[in-house]
Amino acid sequence: MTEKxxxxxxxxxxxxxxxxxxxxxxxxxxxxxxxxxGPNGAGKTxxxxxxxxxxxxxxxxISVLGSSSAIPVRHxxxxxxxxxxxxxxxxxxxxxxxxxxxxxxxxxxxxxxxxDLLERFxxxxxxxxxxxxxxxxxxxxxxxxxxxxxxPELLILDEPFSGLDPxxxxxxxxxxxxxxREGRTIIFSTHVMQHxxxxxxxxxxxxxxxxxFDGDIKEARASFPPRLIIRTTDNIDRLRHxxxxxxxxxxxxxxxxxxxxxxxxxPGADPQVVLKAAFEAGIRLSRFEHAxxxxxxxxxxxxxxKGAAELEAPSEEAA
Amino acid sequence: MRSxxxxxxxxYRQYIFSRGFLLFLIMFPISVIFVGAVVGFLEHAxxxxxxxxxxxxxxxxxxxxxxxxxxxxxxxxxxxxxxVAMVVDERAIxxxxxxxxxxxxxxxxxxxxxxxxxxxxxxxxxxxxxxSESAPPFVEPRRQFLRLPLPDEVAAAPTVEAxxxxxxxxxxxxxxxxxADRPLFAAIIIPEGFSxxxxxxxxxxxxxxxxxTALESAVSxxxxxxxxxxxxxxxxFSTDDLEAVASLEGPLASFRPDKExxxxxxxxxDHIETTLPAAMTYMLLVxxxxxxxxxxxxxxxxxxNKIVEVLLSSVTANELMLGKLIGIGAVGLTMPxxxxxxxxxxxxxxxxxxxxxxxxxxxxxxxxxxxxxFYFFCAYVIFAMxxxxxxxxxxxxxxxxxxxxxxxxxxxxxxxxxIMVYQNPNGLIASILTWIPIxxxxxxxxxxxxxxxxxxxxxATALMLAFAAVFVxxxxxxxxxxxxxxxxxxxxxxxxxxxxxxR
Numbered sequence: 001m002t003e004k005x006x007x008x009x010x011x012x013x014x015x016x017x018x019x020x021x022x023x024x025x026x027x028x029x030x031x032x033x034x035x036x037x038g039p040n041g042a043g044k045t046x047x048x049x050x051x052x053x054x055x056x057x058x059x060x061x062i063s064v065l066g067s068s069s070a071i072p073v074r075h076x077x078x079x080x081x082x083x084x085x086x087x088x089x090x091x092x093x094x095x096x097x098x099x100x101x102x103x104x105x106x107x108x109x110x111x112x113x114x115x116d117l118l119e120r121f122x123x124x125x126x127x128x129x130x131x132x133x134x135x136x137x138x139x140x141x142x143x144x145x146x147x148x149x150x151x152p153e154l155l156i157l158d159e160p161f162s163g164l165d166p167x168x169x170x171x172x173x174x175x176x177x178x179x180x181r182e183g184r185t186i187i188f189s190t191h192v193m194q195h196x197x198x199x200x201x202x203x204x205x206x207x208x209x210x211x212x213f214d215g216d217i218k219e220a221r222a223s224f225p226p227r228l229i230i231r232t233t234d235n236i237d238r239l240r241h242x243x244x245x246x247x248x249x250x251x252x253x254x255x256x257x258x259x260x261x262x263x264x265x266x267p268g269a270d271p272q273v274v275l276k277a278a279f280e281a282g283i284r285l286s287r288f289e290h291a292x293x294x295x296x297x298x299x300x301x302x303x304x305x306k307g308a309a310e311l312e313a314p315s316e317e318a319a
Numbered sequence: 320m321r322s323x324x325x326x327x328x329x330x331y332r333q334y335i336f337s338r339g340f341l342l343f344l345i346m347f348p349i350s351v352i353f354v355g356a357v358v359g360f361l362e363h364a365x366x367x368x369x370x371x372x373x374x375x376x377x378x379x380x381x382x383x384x385x386x387x388x389x390x391x392x393x394x395x396x397x398x399x400x401x402x403v404a405m406v407v408d409e410r411a412i413x414x415x416x417x418x419x420x421x422x423x424x425x426x427x428x429x430x431x432x433x434x435x436x437x438x439x440x441x442x443x444x445x446x447x448x449x450x451s452e453s454a455p456p457f458v459e460p461r462r463q464f465l466r467l468p469l470p471d472e473v474a475a476a477p478t479v480e481a482x483x484x485x486x487x488x489x490x491x492x493x494x495x496x497x498x499a500d501r502p503l504f505a506a507i508i509i510p511e512g513f514s515x516x517x518x519x520x521x522x523x524x525x526x527x528x529x530x531x532t533a534l535e536s537a538v539s540x541x542x543x544x545x546x547x548x549x550x551x552x553x554x555x556f557s558t559d560d561l562e563a564v565a566s567l568e569g570p571l572a573s574f575r576p577d578k579e580x581x582x583x584x585x586x587x588x589d590h591i592e593t594t595l596p597a598a599m600t601y602m603l604l605v606x607x608x609x610x611x612x613x614x615x616x617x618x619x620x621x622x623x624n625k626i627v628e629v630l631l632s633s634v635t636a637n638e639l640m641l642g643k644l645i646g647i648g649a650v651g652l653t654m655p656x657x658x659x660x661x662x663x664x665x666x667x668x669x670x671x672x673x674x675x676x677x678x679x680x681x682x683x684x685x686x687x688x689x690x691x692x693f694y695f696f697c698a699y700v701i702f703a704m705x706x707x708x709x710x711x712x713x714x715x716x717x718x719x720x721x722x723x724x725x726x727x728x729x730x731x732x733x734x735x736x737x738i739m740v741y742q743n744p745n746g747l748i749a750s751i752l753t754w755i756p757i758x759x760x761x762x763x764x765x766x767x768x769x770x771x772x773x774x775x776x777x778x779a780t781a782l783m784l785a786f787a788a789v790f791v792x793x794x795x796x797x798x799x800x801x802x803x804x805x806x807x808x809x810x811x812x813x814x815x816x817x818x819x820x821x822r
Binding site: 083104146 | 321322325326329333337620623624625626628629630631632633634635636803
């Protein structure tokens with residue numbers, strides 16, 4: 001039986017009359033990686049702060065590691081906020097050890113752990129350097145190592161990849177996978193959908209404080225209307241009435257006299273029927289592609305107002 | 320509590336173990352010794368200032384020379400007294416083993432006369448049995464002034480104006496007096512007819528140096544004394560009579576009515592006890608000002624560097640505030656503690672054993688220190704919370720400036736009234752300040768040794784504690800609400816923050 005590490009039930013957070021988080025419910029199971037996605041101002045950081053009991057919810061219930069507040073279990077949680085910094089005059093190893101000690105690790109063990117982590121992540125030579133002397137990437141690593149030095153069960157990473165070069169992004173991806181293998185539960189928010197698609201078991205997309213999607217990538221794709229990309233020089237008006245076609249939209253991409261079109265299909269529609277209809281109508285195709293929705297497409301569609309409307313009204317007929 | 324202490328220790332370490340602070344601690348005593356040594360050396364190495372006297376009366380040049388000589392002798396005996404206090408076994412002085420006039424004491428004309436009649440060799444012999452082994456030899460102060468003979472043409476000048484005109488080139492260093500290797504420092508002209516009479520001509524003191532008034536003062540005293548001697552002689556008394564009258568002192572001792580007869584006489588400890596409140600209040604102001612700046616910059620750094628959110632995921636806002644208050648408060652107390660103990664040790668080492676003992680007794684021999692520390696702590700918490708709240712609302716020192724003006728005004732507002740409280744500790748001003756909660760600590764500290772009415776102190780303290788509880792809670796709310804806001808809140812948002820409404 002799976003164990004819920006975190007659950008939110010009908011959580012609302014209001015600032016004056018503004019609802020930053022509106023009736024949000026979701027849960028995270030032990031050992032999974034949840035991608036917490038949403039556009040800027042969606043309410044992600046407010047939700048994470050409520051989970052950590054940095055700010056209280058206006059209403060609703062939050063359970064973290066079996067506790068109704070994160071405060072009694074905070075030593076079992078690691079949090080890397082989106083806006084993060086370091087004490088400029090503190091040394092790298094001291095910083096990691098300090099935060100580990102604040103999260104309950106005994107002094108000597110904290111210092112050893114700090115040095116071990118710095119060595120493992122290629123920063124051994126900078127252990128005695130002051131944070132102000134580190135490059136941005138190095139400082140990011142120190143921040144991340146400060147978050148995991150106390151070996152938390154639940155890791156909350158808010159935009160962990162921002163500021164890292166591609167090599168360090170790959171290192172961080174490996175670290176997140178390793179932490180998962182060790183059985184840790186990870187929630188991370190990001191704007192880089194490729195990272196989320198590669199790493200996450202499940203996604204939670206919120207916009208304007210409301211939940212827009214909660215499930216894995218297959219469920220997301222299944223709930224997202226299938227589409228075809230075709231390229232032709234001919235008039236395609238006759239395809240608009242083919243079975244399963246909801247809409248046809250010209251898109252950029254083709255060169256010369258050819259034009260690319262995106263054909264939105266009804267859920268369960270067979271693309272071969274559309275191909276057959278094109279032949280029967282005498283439309284010559286130089287490209288015919290059944291395109292699965294990427295997480296980026298799904299995010300843009302679900303998090304944006306237009307996509308949300310589409311999700312809410314999937315049976316809209318083609319023009 | 321572990322988290323609170325960890326935060327406090329980090330804050331403390333950050334400042335106390337910084338290179339700047341350690342350097343200051345090392346440099347401060349070195350600087351004091353260096354400056355003292357340089358000033359002493361320069362004073363010692365300073366060449367004697369030269370002067371000439373044009374005495375058309377023929378009666379006062381000798382008096383001036385006498386006065387300057389007397390002043391030099393007085394400086395020798397004062398230096399001797401300081402030397403004896405430093406190098407001679409304290410018991411030998413207390414038990415009167417050193418013969419008069421060589422034991423430290425009042426520097427009167429009579430003592431000076433006897434001292435120099437017997438001479439410095441006799442003085443050295445008198446203290447020799449009680450000298451510590453490492454005692455340096457006594458070096459007598461150099462003479463400050465050297466009288467030079469008048470050039471013939473000046474001596475022959477018929478009028479004061481002519482003499483002054485002839486001396487001007489020497490004073491401006493356009494000419495040098497015969498045998499002089501430096502410019503003439505001053506010229507004193509005493510005109511014919513100079514006396515104490517109202518319409519008599521005045522004596523004149525000419526010098527380019529208007530700031531070094533030592534010679535002018537000596538000349539003025541010499542003329543006064545000479546005129547007084549003439550006056551008493553006219554009344555039929557001798558100079559000795561004048562000196563005897565001038566050296567009369569009316570013995571007066573101060574007593575405290577609140578002490579038993581045996582202890583009622585005002586002692587050095589009593590004097591220190593009465594000065595202590597002012598010193599402690601001053602220290603409180605200095606600490607609050609210094610610590611306030613530390614708290615402010617430190618909180619602004621955590622806010623602007625985005626460290627605070629990581630901290631708040633590890634500790635509660637209350638733990639963070641408490642840790643900062645303890646850590647920075649300890650920083651504020653470290654420097655005065657070092658200076659107080661360093662000063663006591665230095666005073667003791669310099670032979671001020673009696674003073675050190677009285678100061679230690681005043682500090683630790685009663686519950687005064689506990690009273691001071693209690694009110695010190697209350698004032699610190701009240702004002703420190705203001706700085707924490709301002710720091711939480713500011714992304715930069717520039718943001719903080721708009722709040723700091725009124726706050727500093729409030730902090731330093733009681734300063735002018737503190738003199739009144741010091742002079743009249745149970746007066747109206749003292750009572751009013753005692754009942755204003757943010758000034759209660761200052762006022763009670765100033766009044767502590769003056770037996771203020773108990774009900775007043777208890778009542779005002781209860782009011783202050785109630786105020787502090789509400790105030791700390793309110794400032795804490797502002798801190799917690801503002802510290803995580805992306806952009807710094809405006810002054811008009813303070814009410815919203817007081818309600819704990821974070822954005």
